[in-house]
Amino acid sequence: MEFIKELNGGFSVIENLKVSGAREGKYGVTIIYSPNSTASAVFTSNKVVAAPVKYTKNVLKKGIISAVFVNSGNANCFTGEQGFKDCETLVGLVSNELDVPKDEIAISSTGVIGREMPIDIISKVANESFSRLGNSPEDSLAAAKAIMTTDTFPKECAVEVTLTNGETVKIAGITKGSGMIAPNMGTMLSFIVTDAVVPADDINKALKKSADISFNMIVVDGDESTNDTCLMMANGSSGIEVVSDGKLDDNFQEALNYVCINLAKKMARDGEGATKFIEANVCGAKNENDAKLAAKSIISSSLFKSAVFGGDPNWGRIVSAIGYSGCDLNPDIVTIAIANEEYDVDLVKDGKILAFENTPNLEIAEKVMQSKNVVVNIDMHLGDGEATAWGCDLTYDYVKINAEYTT
């Protein structure tokens, strides 16, 4: 889309915004200082909800956020009364340091569940982080790095979007997450800032739309976390309004989708232990919901994920995963293709298997399966429903990482 231009530098592209990150061992602290921004967020739907999620939900009722405090290493979840006290302690720290009201401070945590926060260490790392607040690309990268847990690379995205009226605004975000990534936002934390002027209610609506086709369409292991948060702030530093007559600019929504999908794909690519990235595109489903069910089921199937790790173009596991997804399916007319940057080959066309032993289709399919990026394209020939989901292969290292994480 020519109205969206990807930029380097992460948060540094936004004016009136300072960020920082610091780390000591497994504990990291990221600060986002964005005074007097309108804000909204989407959260985990897990019934076990971390203290900072409850705390931040409450703060967001006002719709104004001036600072976000994020720590990695401890999720502050299943921590009872002490968990809330720790939130208050940390928010007090931020309020003092940055001179912002306590009720404009959001807080987020990621890490081990069910252990009390090591508040001394986190306060110490926080002080280090406060001292580094700045607006350079390096500061943004440090912020993206300090929220990592088992992530293997920091995840940033920034864009400039030309609105339908020709004006331009910017959107930038960071994210973390690689395990416990489930259909409804795994342990992911995402923070997005725009320099546009956007009322909190419109942020909320736009963010829900974007999250539904991005963060909610990635699966690493099907475990949904207790801490998931995607928080978006509009600091208005561009002075440009993107809502007029109650309607959000279409290009702005597209650009937000772009940022969310970009960040979500980076999470899927960095799935714990992953060696390959999987994209499942479903079209021709009875409706959009069916397409989502099918696409997610493919990238969630442990059997298919293992097959991708092993380089096996196993269409039987693909069609079986669609079959138990709950969507409508007629296996006799389905088309299944796989593709990478170089090839695009039908495994099954209109229900007929084309990739039997010793066929050229199977030879090409086996080459595709050796790629780092495997795309599965399904046409169900039943209707207009379309959806895309992203995931990764299931590997020895996923098991290793999670067998060893807390012990």
Place this chain on the structure above:
Amino acid sequence: MEFIKELNGGFSVIENLKVSGAREGKYGVTIIYSPNSTASAVFTSNKVVAAPVKYTKNVLKKGIISAVFVNSGNANCFTGEQGFKDCETLVGLVSNELDVPKDEIAISSTGVIGREMPIDIISKVANESFSRLGNSPEDSLAAAKAIMTTDTFPKECAVEVTLTNGETVKIAGITKGSGMIAPNMGTMLSFIVTDAVVPADDINKALKKSADISFNMIVVDGDESTNDTCLMMANGSSGIEVVSDGKLDDNFQEALNYVCINLAKKMARDGEGATKFIEANVCGAKNENDAKLAAKSIISSSLFKSAVFGGDPNWGRIVSAIGYSGCDLNPDIVTIAIANEEYDVDLVKDGKILAFENTPNLEIAEKVMQSKNVVVNIDMHLGDGEATAWGCDLTYDYVKINAEYTT
């Protein structure tokens, strides 16, 4: 339960029943010859349904089965018209060999999906199997072995049950399954025969009840197969009726539950790559359905399964899995304990964590996690709902087996 006595010998405990098994490489054929038996079955709910499942559903409308033909190595699924022709060919073979009507022959397949049946090899192995039909414990074991795919041990169970009126009848069964085991019957095939007299409709009702608390409560990888079949036959050789005034004898239902749970647990224990067996008991749930959701979610969580492999008593992952299961939960009052044959220790009691670092509870918990059998006991303190689910750990070998299965 003193009215149920477990017996050795599998199918050999039932009179008027002959079974056999033969194998060549990855192809096996099991025959169950049980003339003129009333019968019913429960099948996969996957929308991609193998040809033999469709075929057998149709045959069962009559409610009489005289023989069952089962092959392993190829699932005869996603095989179009040819799949049905192959069913007919094999049923013709059985009809000729055993001189039973074609419409009393059930057929089942397990193995690779989406490849045509190697009908020549299977016919050859079938002939070998026919020549071995017998009623010894060795014949039953051969039948249990010939249906294995990635299973590592054959699975049989036989019981004698004393009915409420003092008479005794027997129930025996075999099963296979270790991958693609999902909440609603993974690639599992189970065949159960009783010498009681039971109308087909009553078999159907009893089998559904038993399957719901046994086969439908095990999860290995969450992938649901296209071929799942649990078929039960009553050959009436004892002459004893277990249904009177339209009501099935309670002890018979209990005994059928026992056989199904015994076979289901053997499947979970033999989950692909498994090194440990997990049992999750949930009590105090709001209702039975909530208890089932919670129990299944625990044994389905890739993160908890990996933790069990690593010997980590990770209550955070347990409570998180309950939290996203969809059941009602108040984390502040939940009790979580783990146990093995020797120990039983609270990790969390009434919402308070008891197994912090350097506590005796954590020391004991770590010992429990080293066992081959890990039992998780949850009390949600919300109601009377109870359920049990069974599974296994997630290991390097699960990935290895499934990365290499077809290539």
